[in-house]
Amino acid sequence: MSIKIENLVYKYMTGTPFEKTAIDDVSLEIKDGEFIGLIGHTGSGKSTLIQQLNGLLKPTSGKIYIDGEDITVKGINLKKIRQKVGLVFQYPEYQLFEETVFKDVAFGPQNLGLSDDEILKRVKRALKIVGIDFEKYKDKSPFDLSGGQRRRIAIAGILAMEPKILILDEPTAGLDPKGRDEILEEIRKLHKEYNNTVILVSHSMEDVAKLVDRLIVMYKGKNILTGTPREVFKEIETLEKIGLAVPQVTYLIRELRKRGIDIREDIITVKEAQEEIVRLLRRDKK
Numbered sequence: 001m002s003i004k005i006e007n008l009v010y011k012y013m014t015g016t017p018f019e020k021t022a023i024d025d026v027s028l029e030i031k032d033g034e035f036i037g038l039i040g041h042t043g044s045g046k047s048t049l050i051q052q053l054n055g056l057l058k059p060t061s062g063k064i065y066i067d068g069e070d071i072t073v074k075g076i077n078l079k080k081i082r083q084k085v086g087l088v089f090q091y092p093e094y095q096l097f098e099e100t101v102f103k104d105v106a107f108g109p110q111n112l113g114l115s116d117d118e119i120l121k122r123v124k125r126a127l128k129i130v131g132i133d134f135e136k137y138k139d140k141s142p143f144d145l146s147g148g149q150r151r152r153i154a155i156a157g158i159l160a161m162e163p164k165i166l167i168l169d170e171p172t173a174g175l176d177p178k179g180r181d182e183i184l185e186e187i188r189k190l191h192k193e194y195n196n197t198v199i200l201v202s203h204s205m206e207d208v209a210k211l212v213d214r215l216i217v218m219y220k221g222k223n224i225l226t227g228t229p230r231e232v233f234k235e236i237e238t239l240e241k242i243g244l245a246v247p248q249v250t251y252l253i254r255e256l257r258k259r260g261i262d263i264r265e266d267i268i269t270v271k272e273a274q275e276e277i278v279r280l281l282r283r284d285k286k
């Protein structure tokens, strides 16, 4: 499902100073099935932006179209929008409340009024994607599990509703490197399996660059850069100015090129760097 945002403005009326413009005239388009990384420093407006995409916050002005439908009009059916746009909040594990894993993941599909067979199918599928063994965990209390496992179950609860657009707000926040890599790998898998539109919110370029089709970079409520990770990483000066680091390997390649080494410019992962270095060594041997 596609998303189109036109001249979006969001002002909080409760802050200090009294009025705070959190989203400042943002326009962008996301295509059906795209995997987007929404990047920006703390306070750049990422959470405010995504909460408007499922109707949780109502824009101060501007338009949002989900699959061509304007969701900013009065009287719009919010339940219908939330079936299409699934939002996984930061630290979603704190929103688990049922006494078993099964009940927690089934809660969303039950609210959609699906049959028991369909609910079971969806719960199994969602747990499989997040790497939780259905038989082993279905009757366990989520509260007896580790933080990483609880987060997966919370994500599975949203996946089980099979939203055409899935938005994850900092899904790796607070996890150790292993847990972080596992969750990111699962998000990659689920995008492949469902082929839905995914927006992954993060302030770590390193995490998202290797996964996404396109990056949207926010700064002070504005969308200041958009493009593939390779295109965005070329703007190192702009990114540095706004406090976002490009992956370390990108810096390394830049330094090597400055020293006259003829290495490909658009490398963004360590794996690509390894392959390129091997290629150069082989070439020089000849």
Ligand SMILES: Nc1ncnc2c1ncn2[C@@H]1O[C@H](COP(=O)(O)OP(=O)(O)OP(=O)(O)O)[C@@H](O)[C@H]1O
Pocket: 012, 013, 014, 015, 016, 020, 021, 022, 040, 041, 042, 043, 044, 045, 046, 047, 048, 049, 203
């Ligand atoms: N409830 C609120 N009342 C007033 N101002 C708010 C409120 N929530 C957010 N803001 C302000 O709006 C701006 C954007 O905040 P937002 O949470 O959308 O940024 P973010 O990029 O998601 O940050 P983070 O990475 O920390 O979640 C910030 O300046 C923030 O202080």
